[in-house]
Amino acid sequence: NAGVMQNPRHLVRRRGQEARLRCSPMKGHSHVYWYRQLPEEGLKFMVYLQKENIIDESGMPKERFSAEFPKEGPSILRIQQVVRGDSAAYFCASSPSQDQPQHFGDGTRLSIL
Amino acid sequence: AQSVAQPEDQVNVAEGNPLTVKCTYSVSGNPYLFWYVQYPNRGLQFLLKYITGDNLVKGSYGFEAEFNKSQTSFHLKKPSALVSDSALYFCAVRRTGANNLFFGTGTRLTVIP
Numbered sequence: 001n002a003g004v005m006q007n008p009r010h011l012v013r014r015r016g017q018e019a020r021l022r023c024s025p026m027k028g029h030s031h032v033y034w035y036r037q038l039p040e041e042g043l044k045f046m047v048y049l050q051k052e053n054i055i056d057e058s059g060m061p062k063e064r065f066s067a068e069f070p071k072e073g074p075s076i077l078r079i080q081q082v083v084r085g086d087s088a089a090y091f092c093a094s095s096p097s098q099d100q101p102q103h104f105g106d107g108t109r110l111s112i113l
Numbered sequence: 114a115q116s117v118a119q120p121e122d123q124v125n126v127a128e129g130n131p132l133t134v135k136c137t138y139s140v141s142g143n144p145y146l147f148w149y150v151q152y153p154n155r156g157l158q159f160l161l162k163y164i165t166g167d168n169l170v171k172g173s174y175g176f177e178a179e180f181n182k183s184q185t186s187f188h189l190k191k192p193s194a195l196v197s198d199s200a201l202y203f204c205a206v207r208r209t210g211a212n213n214l215f216f217g218t219g220t221r222l223t224v225i226p
Contacts, residue, residue: 033212033213035216040218041218041219042117042203042216042218042219043203043214044216045213048212055212056212056213093156093157098212099164101162102159103159104156104157104158106155106156107154107155107156
């Protein structure tokens, strides 16, 4: 049973470009969470989605960031017009239900030039 | 509001000695408590959780944690440390009804051969 798959593992973008981060949850998991980790810090919650629905986006910046989890395909975290401060590791987690532990992918490390 | 405190940024312990990584929390209602471990350039791996029941929770790789309601603590322990236990450890809390995990800032454990 494959774990949570994130790609790409590393992404380099120039300021003003768009970044798309993908997450395929574990088989049988319909709950997806995105977190951001700055160097030497803990993870900060961004958004929680179930299939085709955003349940909680209280941790998402108000502008430039969006997330989706379509009926078919992976969940996508999209960052438009990236800035240097967006440089971080972005982790996706999934769970079969809200009460079960979240299982994490290996993250996408985003670097902004 | 919810918060998690990991008071030690760094813990050093000799191989074979017992280890403790401290965590205290603040959350309204009954907490769901978790410990995760992170190896370099990897995602978080679930170690153990406390939802309800026995205060002593046993998890993966010989780790255990003790829930202490009066002290609002959930310290991670292992009777005999291994060099391979060296990693970054995160405590997390989720309050009942919430969607996301709230993480501490992490404790770097180094086991000295």
